[in-house]
Amino acid sequence: MKAFRNMSIKLKLIIVIIGTSIITLFVAFTTYLGIDIYREFNEMKKNAVLQASLIGQYAAAPLLFGYKEETTEVLNKLTAIPSIKDACLYSPNSGEVFVTYHKTPDSSFVFPVLHNDNASFQNGYFHIFYSIKYDNNYCGSLYLRIDPEDIYTKIEKSVLLMFVLLLVLIIVVYFISLKLQKIISLPILKLAEQTAIISQNHDFSVRLTPYGNDEIGELYNQFNNLLLQILIKQKERDKVLEDLQESETHFRFLFEQNPAMMLIYDLSSLKIISVNEAFIQHYGYQQDEILNMKLTDLYPKNEKEAIIQLVKTLKGLAYTGEWHHVKKDGTIINIETHSHSYIAEDNAVRIVVINDITARKKAEEEILTLNAELENRVKERTAQLEATNKELEAFSYSVSHDLRAPLRHVNGYLELLSKRGIQHLDEKSKHYMQSISEAATHMGILIDDLLNFSRAGRMELKLDKIDMNRPIKDALNILEQDTKNRKIEWKITQMPEIMADYAIMRQVWTNLIGNAVKYTKKRELALIEVGYTEDAQEYIFYVRDNGAGFDMNYAQKLFGVFQRLHSTEDFEGTGIGLANVRQFIKKHNGRTWAEGEIDKGATFYFSLPKI
Amino acid sequence: MVELRTILLAEDNPKDVELTMEALEDSLLANRIIVVKDGIETLEYLRCEGQYANREPGLPSVLLLDIKMPRMDGIEVLREIRNDPRLKLLPVVMLTSSREDKDLLNSYYLGVNAYVVKPVNFTGFIDAVKQLGIFWGLVNELPPEIKNS
Structure with a gap:
């Protein structure tokens, strides 16, 4: 089977065609032969029975009468029929063999016992039993042994003829198949050949023309389809390769x-x-x-x-x-x-x-050098500033000392003068002296205020957690002298705990509440509100009054040193209080501002950051 | 009768001297006041040196010391006095125009006995000086070393 599988299609087709033909012919011939042989045998049987009936007619009378001689004579006539090898006649009464006949005299054939009419084929011979009748009376039986050698000869001839015929037919079939196989194998071989060429040349643009619309034709179409697919894939691959090449060039450029x-x-x-x-x-x-x-x-x-x-x-x-x-x-x-x-x-x-980064490093080093230089310069400047500050301190010190002394002297001598003989002076002179004294006193207060202000600027903060209610209470106590004979309606909110310098806060509240008390002195009923608001970053404290108020156009001047928006005649004071407040709040990193309207009151605010 | 001891007034300003003397005029104290004009002179007087080499020995009951003076200021004088074993127990009162914290601290640090700011107002000044004279010249009990000097 394996050998068959590896054979070429051409050979396979030829073998298949010839094999099929042989089998068909053989079956046909054999069937025909069989039928022929069967017919021959039937013919022979028929002939034998006919011969037996003929012999029976001849032998009926002698047999009935037991004439052995005549009977034998009848039998011997059988020599005319060579195929009858042995024959015998049975006596009608006893059924015993009466006369015999042998084609070959020395035959040792033993006749069978009488049997009913029958024709059978046994041991290569025909055996015929035939009852002889005359006028419907049984006259004995005839037995014939017939050699069918004629038939054998006939068969042999037929078989020989058949084989010769078969051989001739096979040769014819072979040549026919040689032609016919081409119809099937050629397209296949062509396909194989083309495939080989394509796989060798990688030319997928080739197209095959099918020989017909059969399965092979379909195969051709599919193959063409396949080639087309391959071609498309190849084009796609070429494109990808091209892209890849381009990308690779691109990236190479990126690096190079x-x-x-x-x-x-x-x-x-x-x-x-x-x-x-x-x-x-x-x-x-x-x-x-x-x-x-x-x-x-x-x-x-x-x-x-x-x-x-x-x-x-x-x-x-x-x-x-x-x-x-x-x-x-x-x-x-x-x-x-x-x-x-x-x-x-x-x-x-x-x-x-x-x-x-050489240049950068160098620049960094330069920056470091410059920074160091800058630091030195800052140090120098700081030292200079400190020196200047010291000078300033020395200045305020000498102001405190040197300016106060002459004032004291003016006052002292005025006093001495008045002791000596003020009674001799007229009213005008007394007024002049009084004015000199008042001016000197005022100047003394101014100097003191100025010194306090300069001290406030130089003061160091002591930050503590303080309850803001306490410095307010302190301030109210300090101001008691000014408030005890006044009608004031206080509205003071509960204050939070904050981080601040206690002494400074007391000073701030004293100044702000003091101002409110002072500038409401002309009101029948003074209203003073102390409160605060807060947000995420800071507290805003305020003091609001219904006093004299001020013109918002000058709001910025309020916090300046010795800046006043009211006459000393109306409201006493030097104008240092708010300047100090601003100084103090600035030290706490806070802000100060004010809102007001003439005769409608004022609100002073300061903020303190939440730490 | 109580024995009056001298009061040494170190004051460079003649007007202040005059006014001080004037203030003490009424009281007996005026006659016992010795005025020196600066720090150096103050120390010379106390140590009986220089122009005071031949003075009658003995220390004053109190030194009223101005801070701002020529040549040597009051703070320096105080330091010298407290470093001098013979002088260190001498009562010293600062009588000055300065209310500066620095001056106050330095003075107390060096062991001043009192610190008085001269009031601008004359009446106040007179009162202050009078009280000082009476307190230190009469009321205050001196340490034996000075009493017996």
């Missing part, structure tokens, strides 16, 4: 022509695998020269070991810090690198982007 210096090295051997144009330009090495170098060759001696250790720990994208590199001409440059690992041709490599 990148303005940033780049280097690729092998992670295990540290050999430099590739550098770009920018690198070569900057470092001065030749391409073939650098490709024979290791990463460590770029570093100065004292950094080689450290870089080897660092490389061992590198993973993924990393900033690898600031290092030094040696250029071909020996110049040492400051660099910083970013690098990333990837696998190239089965080797773990690292691409490094190098940034020359």
Whole structure:
């Protein structure tokens, strides 16, 4: 079977056609032969029975009368029929063999016992039993043994003829099949041939023309389809390859022509695998020269070991810090690198982007130097400022001392003068003296205020957590002298706890509430409200009154030193209180402002940041 | 009769001296006041040196010391006095125009016995000086070393 499978289609087809023909012909011939033989035998049987009836007619009378001689004579006539080999007649009474006949006299054939009429084929011979009757009277039986050799000869001839015919037919079939197989095998062979050509030339544009619309024709169409698919795929692949090529060119350009210096090295051997144009330009090495170098060759001696250790720990994208590199001409440059690992041709490599930071480093150093210089300058300036501050202190000290002394003297001598003979002076002179005294006293207060203000500026804060209700209570106590004979309606909110200097807060509240008391003195009923608001960043405290108020156009002047919006005649004071408040609040990083309207009252605010 | 001891007034300003003397005019104290014009002179008087080399020995009952003076200021004088074993127990009262914290602190730090700011107002001034004279010249009990000097 295996051998058959490996045969060429042509041979297979021929074998199949011839085989089928042989089998068909053989069956046909054999059937015909069988029928022929069967018919021959029937004919022979019929003839034998006919012969037996003929002999019976002749032998009936002698047999009935027992005439042995006549009977034998009748039997001997059988010599005319060569196929009858033996014959006998049975006596009608006893049934015993009466007379016999042998074709060949020396035959040892033993006749069978009498049997009913019958024709059978046994042991290669026909056996005929025939009852002889005369006028419907049984006259004995005839037995014939017939050799069918005529039939055998006939059969032999027929078989021989058949084989000759078969052979001739097979030869004819062979030649016919030789022609017929081409109808089937040719398209297949053609297909095979084309396939071989296509696979050899890789030309998928070839198209096959089918021989017909049978299965092979369909196969051709499918094959063409397949070729078309391959062609499309090939075009697609070509496009992808082209794109890939373009992309590869693009990326190569990105590396080669990148303005940033780049280097690729092998992670295990540290050999430099590739550098770009920018690198070569900057470092001065030749391409073939650098490709024979290791990463460590770029570093100065004292950094080689450290870089080897660092490389061992590198993973993924990393900033690898600031290092030094040696250029071909020996110049040492400051660099910083970013690098990333990837696998190239089965080797773990690292691409490094190098940034020359020599100039930046130098600039940084310069900045450091400049900073140091600046710091020195600041120190100098601070020292100068401190010196100036000291001078200022000395100035206020001498003001306190030197200005107060002459004032005291003016007062002293005025007093002495008045003691000596004020009674002799006229009213005008007395008024002049009084005025001199008052002016001197006022100047003394001014000087004291000025000194207090300068002290407030120089004062150091003592920040504590304080209950804001307490400095307000203190301020009210301090102001009791001024409030006890007044009709004042107070509205004072419960205050929060804050971080501030207690003494300063007391001073601030005293000044602000004092002002409110002072500027409401002309009101029948003074209304003074002390309260606060807050947000996330700060507290805003305020003192509101229904007093004289002020013109908002001059609101900014309120907090200036010795700035007053009212005459001393109306409201006494030097105008230092709010300046001090501003100074104090500024020290707490707060703000001060005011709102008011002439004759409608005023509100003074200050803020304190939440710490 | 109570023995009146001298009061040493260190004051460079003649007007202040005059007014002080005037203030003490009524009281017996005026005659016992010795005026020195600056720090150096103050120390010379106390140590019986220079122009006071031949003065009658003995220390005043109190030194009324102005701070701002030529040559050597009051604070320096106080320091010298407290460093001098013979003078260090001498009662010293600062009588000055300065209310500066610095001056107050320095004075007390160096062991001043009292600190009086001269009032601008003359009546106040007279009162202050009178009280000082009476207190330190009469009322105050001196340490034996000074009493017996």
